[in-house]
Amino acid sequence: MKQRFISSVQVILQLALTTVGLTGESYPGKPQIIRCRSLEKETFSCWWKPGPDGGRPNNYTLFYSKDSEEKLYECPDYLTSGPNSCYFDKNHTNPWTTYIITVMATNEIGSNSSDPQHVDVTSIVQPDAPVNLSLETNTSANMSYLWAKWSPPPLADASSNSHIYHYELRLKPEEKEEWETVSVGMQTHYMVASLQAGVKYVVQVRCMLDLGEWSEWSSERSIQIPKERLPPEKPTIIKCRSPEKETFTCWWKPASDGGLSTNHTLLYSKEGEEKVYECPDYRTAGPNSCYFDKKHTSFWTIYNITVRATNEMGSNVSDPHYVDVTYIVQPDPPVNITLELKKSIKRKPYLVLTWSPPPLADVRSGWLTLEYELRLKPEEGEEWETIFVGQQTQCKMFSLNPGKRYIVQIHCKPDHHGLWSEWSPEMYIEIPTDFRVKDLVVWIIVGVLSSFICLIMSWIMILKGYRMMAFILPPVPGPKIKGIDTHLLETGKSEELLSALGCHGFPPTSDCEELLIEYLEVEDSEDQQLMPNHDTPSRNAKIILKETDSDSGRGSCDSPSLLPVKCRESRGLPSSLQTQDVRAKEKKGGKGSWEAQCMASEQKTLPCNSESIKSCTWLAAQLPSNQPAIFAYHSTVEAFKITLNTTNVNPSPVLVGNEENCQSLYPIAETLYDDMEKISEMENSKTDQTTVQVRQNQHNEKSPFLNPKLMDYVEVHKVRQDEEPTLLLKHKENSGKTKKCTVPGANKEYTKVSTVVDHHILVLLPDQRTQNTPVSQEPVAETAQNLQQSQAEKNTSCSTTTASDSRRDTSGSDYMDPSSFMPSFK
Amino acid sequence: CHTSGMLTPNGKEYAQKIPREELTHLILKLLQAWKEPLSHFNQHIEHYQELPDDSLSKAKQISNMVHELKTGVEKSMGIISNSLNGMESSEGTALSFGNEANMMSDSDFIHCFRRDSNKVQSYLKILKCRIMPENSC
Numbered sequence: 001m002k003q004r005f006i007s008s009v010q011v012i013l014q015l016a017l018t019t020v021g022l023t024g025e026s027y028p029g030k031p032q033i034i035r036c037r038s039l040e041k042e043t044f045s046c047w048w049k050p051g052p053d054g055g056r057p058n059n060y061t062l063f064y065s066k067d068s069e070e071k072l073y074e075c076p077d078y079l080t081s082g083p084n085s086c087y088f089d090k091n092h093t094n095p096w097t098t099y100i101i102t103v104m105a106t107n108e109i110g111s112n113s114s115d116p117q118h119v120d121v122t123s124i125v126q127p128d129a130p131v132n133l134s135l136e137t138n139t140s141a142n143m144s145y146l147w148a149k150w151s152p153p154p155l156a157d158a159s160s161n162s163h164i165y166h167y168e169l170r171l172k173p174e175e176k177e178e179w180e181t182v183s184v185g186m187q188t189h190y191m192v193a194s195l196q197a198g199v200k201y202v203v204q205v206r207c208m209l210d211l212g213e214w215s216e217w218s219s220e221r222s223i224q225i226p227k228e229r230l231p232p233e234k235p236t237i238i239k240c241r242s243p244e245k246e247t248f249t250c251w252w253k254p255a256s257d258g259g260l261s262t263n264h265t266l267l268y269s270k271e272g273e274e275k276v277y278e279c280p281d282y283r284t285a286g287p288n289s290c291y292f293d294k295k296h297t298s299f300w301t302i303y304n305i306t307v308r309a310t311n312e313m314g315s316n317v318s319d320p321h322y323v324d325v326t327y328i329v330q331p332d333p334p335v336n337i338t339l340e341l342k343k344s345i346k347r348k349p350y351l352v353l354t355w356s357p358p359p360l361a362d363v364r365s366g367w368l369t370l371e372y373e374l375r376l377k378p379e380e381g382e383e384w385e386t387i388f389v390g391q392q393t394q395c396k397m398f399s400l401n402p403g404k405r406y407i408v409q410i411h412c413k414p415d416h417h418g419l420w421s422e423w424s425p426e427m428y429i430e431i432p433t434d435f436r437v438k439d440l441v442v443w444i445i446v447g448v449l450s451s452f453i454c455l456i457m458s459w460i461m462i463l464k465g466y467r468m469m470a471f472i473l474p475p476v477p478g479p480k481i482k483g484i485d486t487h488l489l490e491t492g493k494s495e496e497l498l499s500a501l502g503c504h505g506f507p508p509t510s511d512c513e514e515l516l517i518e519y520l521e522v523e524d525s526e527d528q529q530l531m532p533n534h535d536t537p538s539r540n541a542k543i544i545l546k547e548t549d550s551d552s553g554r555g556s557c558d559s560p561s562l563l564p565v566k567c568r569e570s571r572g573l574p575s576s577l578q579t580q581d582v583r584a585k586e587k588k589g590g591k592g593s594w595e596a597q598c599m600a601s602e603q604k605t606l607p608c609n610s611e612s613i614k615s616c617t618w619l620a621a622q623l624p625s626n627q628p629a630i631f632a633y634h635s636t637v638e639a640f641k642i643t644l645n646t647t648n649v650n651p652s653p654v655l656v657g658n659e660e661n662c663q664s665l666y667p668i669a670e671t672l673y674d675d676m677e678k679i680s681e682m683e684n685s686k687t688d689q690t691t692v693q694v695r696q697n698q699h700n701e702k703s704p705f706l707n708p709k710l711m712d713y714v715e716v717h718k719v720r721q722d723e724e725p726t727l728l729l730k731h732k733e734n735s736g737k738t739k740k741c742t743v744p745g746a747n748k749e750y751t752k753v754s755t756v757v758d759h760h761i762l763v764l765l766p767d768q769r770t771q772n773t774p775v776s777q778e779p780v781a782e783t784a785q786n787l788q789q790s791q792a793e794k795n796t797s798c799s800t801t802t803a804s805d806s807r808r809d810t811s812g813s814d815y816m817d818p819s820s821f822m823p824s825f826k
Numbered sequence: 827c828h829t830s831g832m833l834t835p836n837g838k839e840y841a842q843k844i845p846r847e848e849l850t851h852l853i854l855k856l857l858q859a860w861k862e863p864l865s866h867f868n869q870h871i872e873h874y875q876e877l878p879d880d881s882l883s884k885a886k887q888i889s890n891m892v893h894e895l896k897t898g899v900e901k902s903m904g905i906i907s908n909s910l911n912g913m914e915s916s917e918g919t920a921l922s923f924g925n926e927a928n929m930m931s932d933s934d935f936i937h938c939f940r941r942d943s944n945k946v947q948s949y950l951k952i953l954k955c956r957i958m959p960e961n962s963c
Binding site for chain 1: 839
């Protein structure tokens with residue numbers, strides 16, 4: 001227990017000691033001299049800052065020494081300049097010495113001294129700022145001046161006022177940032193000019209001795225420069241208006257008032273009077289206005305109105321405004337606009353818009369008559385439609401679309417000179433959509449039906465379009481030649497062709513006769529096969545002047561290359577046919593004749609030359625492969641007759657008869673040769689001057705060998721002077737030795753035909769082989785018959801070969817081969 | 827204006843206070859006063875080259891209208907006899923009117939005519955609404 005007590009006491013003692021040691025048992029921190037300053041070069045002060053406190057109160061002492069003297073002086077005055085300062089008065093201040101000043105801080109424990117400060121009095125001179133700054137403004141002759149006055153800084157020693165200070169003044173407008181500095185000199189007042197009127201300025205002053213620094217700026221002083229005072233500017237009268245033709249009001253616009261409050265007065269005089277009145281009422285119509293009530297309003301007189309603005313500086317008068325109240329009437333907009341939807345049974349509902357005139361306007365007495373105008377537009381629209389309504393107060397509108405929203409406005413004006421009022425506030429119109437169910441149903445039904453019909457139509461078109469097209473645009477039939485199979489020709493098998501031609505040299509069978517009787521159907525189309533037309537009823541000298549379609553075959557017939565051959569053929573046909581027929585009749589078994597006949601029949605007669613007679617008939621015979629040629633024969637004579645009768649005698653240089661022949665179908669006549677002769681005579685008699693004489697070859701013995709090849713040549717007769725040249729079909733004369741078949745005994749001259757002109761004129765080539773070759777243009781004569789006759793005879797034996805030859809010759813020759821001009825046969 | 831001398835009501839109240847006959851008389855007087863000056867004017871402007879053609883025809887039209895209006899008013903008011911009296915008194919003044927009118931410039935002439943025609947129109951309207959108030963009055 002004792003030990004415990006002792007130990008605790010020791011602890012306590014130790015604690016006390018340490019605490020004592022902790023609480024500021026150290027010497028003070030180092031002070032610091034802040035600044036030293038002299039106000040007037042005769043005294044100066046120094047201020048220091050104490051260092052960190054050592055814990056105990058410090059004592060500060062200032063020691064100084066002069067220049068390089070050793071002696072230390074203590075501060076003479078610690079009080080004058082405030083705490084922590086030292087004031088050196090006049091006696092202790094020597095401007096030409098350098099003071100070395102130190103401050104020492106002392107406390108119980110120890111002391112600390114600051115760094116020494118070297119002070120040169122002359123370098124630390126800075127006076128106080130001037131005081132008592134006062135400002136005044138002076139305005140004279142529209143110029144404002146600022147007058148500033150101040151006092152030099154006060155000094156402790158009032159006697160030493162001999163100091164000369166230099167002053168500087170600075171000023172700026174209150175809101176601005178930049179100062180304008182003016183050097184004043186040594187006077188304590190200054191006048192500033194060129195100041196902005198109406199601006200508040202801020203002014204400061206500072207001073208300086210001849211040595212040292214400028215003082216601080218004095219405290220600010222501000223002053224307001226007064227604004228310019230001007231007389232007011234000229235006001236202007238804006239407008240005068242009368243809303244109901246009984247009173248009126250005028251408004252004016254004041255101009256700048258020159259900074260002072262201005263008064264406005266309105267003065268007027270009436271036309272014819274001298275007296276000037278003042279506005280009776282400035283208030284009713286608002287500021288800057290004048291209201292003339294009924295008593296003061298006169299009509300049909302011109303008012304001369306002016307406004308005068310007055311202020312302290314002066315007054316100004318506006319320009320005069322002349323007004324006659326009758327012409328300045330601008331009413332208020334109409335009121336009580338109502339809409340009414342009127343439904344009439346018959347027509348669409350329409351809208352009736354009614355309104356009433358503005359309340360002030362006295363329409364009742366007739367003093368003021370108003371005219372109204374509407375404007376209308378759909379809500380989303382841009383343009384207004386304006387409707388002038390006149391003096392009535394209602395309007396019926398028919399042309400509105402149901403369901404749409406419209407905006408409508410009305411305004412009015414007096415019926416004489418006046419102004420339009422403002423537009424009334426917008427009125428919205430919406431017409432209920434009046435969908436009659438009946439209408440809708442009808443439309444739906446119509447729509448459904450029509451779509452249905454369209455569907456059906458389209459279906460029909462799709463399914464039977466082909467036929468329809470055929471119906472609408474019937475195809476052009478082409479020539480059909482029985483017995484000739486186009487395909488066979490195309491394939492080029494001569495055997496088959498010949499068989500098709502049916503001239504294989506078989507005796508004419510009854511079938512043949514049948515064929516003879518039947519007429520040949522001619523088709524023009526290449527695609528179609530040449531179908532024989534077995535017209536069994538038409539047997540035995542039935543002349544089937546089958547005229548194929550006028551379209552058919554014409555073109556082909558008209559082709560120049562075809563013509564001569566055609567003609568030849570045609571011409572040759574009858575005769576050949578004749579002969580063949582004769583032969584057939586005579587010798588039915590005669591192969592040759594049969595052949596000839598068949599050949600003849602195979603010929604294609606084409607319309608020759610005649611322009612008018614353009615029908616062309618092609619003998620197209622499609623032969624069954626095994627059958628002999630089926631020919632349809634017509635009675636030549638009859639054919640001729642018919643042709644003669646039917647055809648007109650043409651002025652064209654074509655033999656009438658031949659024309660007829662050409663025109664008609666292939667009259668593969670069965671007429672006798674005699675008949676033929678007769679006919680030819682007839683033909684001869686009928687010939688025109690321009691027609692070529694038909695020459696009948698008397699060469700009956702010659703089977704008409706209606707070889708296509710035969711058609712190539714035209715036998716040229718000598719041209720008689722008084723006659724047209726005649727042409728006889730010639731067959732090829734020794735046309736190359738390839739020809740096996742040459743027409744024997746042909747003393748006639750043959751010439752090649754180069755071209756056919758005008759469908760009826762043969763242009764012949766000079767025949768190299770023949771001696772007498774009149775090259776002439778000759779109408780294609782229809783001497784084919786003769787030629788054919790002769791040729792047929794000659795070439796009877798060579799029918800087959802010639803046929804083949806002819807075919808062979810087609811290429812590149814200038815003979816007119818049927819193959820050359822019948823593309824289908826190639 | 828040469829008709830400035832005429833005492834005409836220059837306000838609605840005054841116009842409404844005047845008895846009907848007097849108003850009619852006034853109208854006729856006014857119309858009469860313009861008859862001559864208008865014809866003079868028409869003659870005068872015929873010499874003007876610069877005027878467009880329709881101006882001349884318009885002026886003639888206006889003179890005719892004035893005359894017709896006068897006749898119409900007379901007939902409708904049935905005061906031919908009164909107008910005769912009025913004519914006598916106004917004939918004298920008409921001459922003076924004519925003289926005065928001649929001295930006016932063209933623009934003044936037109937201005938005066940415009941005003942007077944407006945007067946006539948207003949008086950007639952008041953008259954109409956007094957007599958037949960049911961028609962748009």
